Each structure stands twice: as C-alpha cells, then as structure tokens.
Amino acid sequence: MSISLGVNQYGKAENRVVRIYRDTDRHSIRDLNVSTSLRGDFTAAHLEGDQADVLPTDTQKNTSFAFAKKVGVESPEQYGIALGTHFLTAAPKATGSQIRIEEYAWDRIQVDGEGHDHSFVRRGTETRTAIITVDGRGDDQRVSVVSGLEDLTVLKSTGSEFKGFLKDEFTTLEEADDRIMATSLTARWRYNKTDGINFDEVYEDVKKLCLAAFATTYSRALQETLHAMGKAVLEAHSEIDEIRFSAPNKHHFLYDLDRFGIENKGEVFIAADRPYGLIEAQVVRDDASDPGEAWTAVPSFI
C-alpha cells in the first residue's frame, strides 16, 4: 500500500491587526482580521519533520503587523497584495499564498453634529433590548420597564490613560499615558413611569448621550467613562431613575515592531479578545423609586 501527502497549506489565522493613522490630531483607523497561508512543496516538513523550508506561522503573524506600518493599510486589498507577494519571496518553497482579510468598519462618533477626531463607533452593531415586568393585578399592579442596548462597540484612539493603580508582587502592567480604549457596551436603564414616554426617542437620545460622553470625556479609566455616561443620561432624562453598564475592556496592545527596526508610535496594535477586564457599574438617583422586580429577569450584574 502506498500513501502520499495530498494538498496542504499552513499559516496564521485571525491576526487582529489594528492600524491607527495619527499623523494629525484627526486620527483614522483600519481594523482588520488577517489570515495568511502558504502552499507549495512542504513535503519534508510533513514526511521527515524537516522545517528548513517552513516560514513559521509566527513569522507570518509578525509580518502581518509589520506590514501594517511598513506598507500601510490604504485598503485591505493593497495591503493584502503586498503581504501575499512578500511571502513568495520570503519562503522560496512556496508556490502560492493566500491572504484572507475581514475589515470591521468604524464611523466617527457624532458630537454636536460633527464627526469626532479620535472616537469611533463600530458600524451597525448594537441590539436594542426591553424588559417589561408586570407585578400584581388591579390597583396594585405595577409595570416596570428596563430598556437597553447591547454590543455598542466603541473605540477611542487617544484621550485615555490608566495609571496610579494599586501595585503588588504580581503586578506587571505598565502605566499608560496614552492608550486605545475600546469596549462593547451593554447599558440598561430603568424608567420611573411608563405613561407619556416616547421610548424610541429616549432610546436614540440615551445612545447619543453615551456616545458623546465616551468621545468627550478624557478617561482615566473605563470606570470613569461609565460614570460620565450615566450622569449625562440621568441629568437629561428625569423619567429614568438608574442606568447600569457592563463594559468589557477590549484590550489593544501595542505590537512590538522595535524588534524589526520599525518605529511604532501608537500606530499598530493587536486586538486581544480574551481575557478582558469587565467593568460594571450602576449610576442611580439618590431618590430613585424602588425597583421592585424590575431587574430579576436581567442576567447576572446587568
């Protein structure tokens, strides 16, 4: 019986390459999910355990990030062509390469009708939610409404720091003067009445206020940003008694390009999906009405 190696390819899947253009104060962002793969004569690696012709997937990953700075991301196509052709030179036994790219689109957050310089919202992401609780019957009946949104993904490419935190023998985190801050926000707010409310209008306004607070608050932590959002909502809407937030801190780590002699001054980041910080907070009026059972259907903290 004779057995042969059939088709094969290898590469690094789902490199989360985030390129920020920050040549002026008006930043722009290209957010990519890049998968690379090489085809060719890699028989020795499969049959003999010989890696001499194998350009490691780790190198392919580094190249994906290095090219985001070196050739830039004018478009996913132009960047992908540069990467794909490069790999054929870098790996002489490769006869072909494939670069698959998904791009996530970001819009500028609108503040007073103008697109913000460095704060962005992911296009078309959020889901609107409503939880209605009815308690009792007759004169004692009570209807509570908790409205909300999930997966409102926002990012600011500057205007955020995190420093002065408690340190112990397990602390390795460096203080950050200027970092990317991003989250996929869940917010739920409880109304203190149900009559005479245009729920559609309030929804749009709460979203707008949260986005504007995110954009314009200089953030010393995500915690501070959540509080600023909640305060803005409660100040503008007397019909809302409390708002709760759950915000995963979607970490973006500066990719170390120094190793390749390429300067990276806050321009190329790796977007990590896990683990993530999970920051949750309630902002509430001092004289808020009793919530009754309004939160019982809400999963976990929020």
Ligand SMILES: O=c1[nH]c(=O)c2[nH]c(=O)[nH]c2[nH]1
């Ligand atoms: O905004 C932040 N809040 C934290 O509590 C925290 N903890 C951490 O490691 N990074 C951050 N960032």
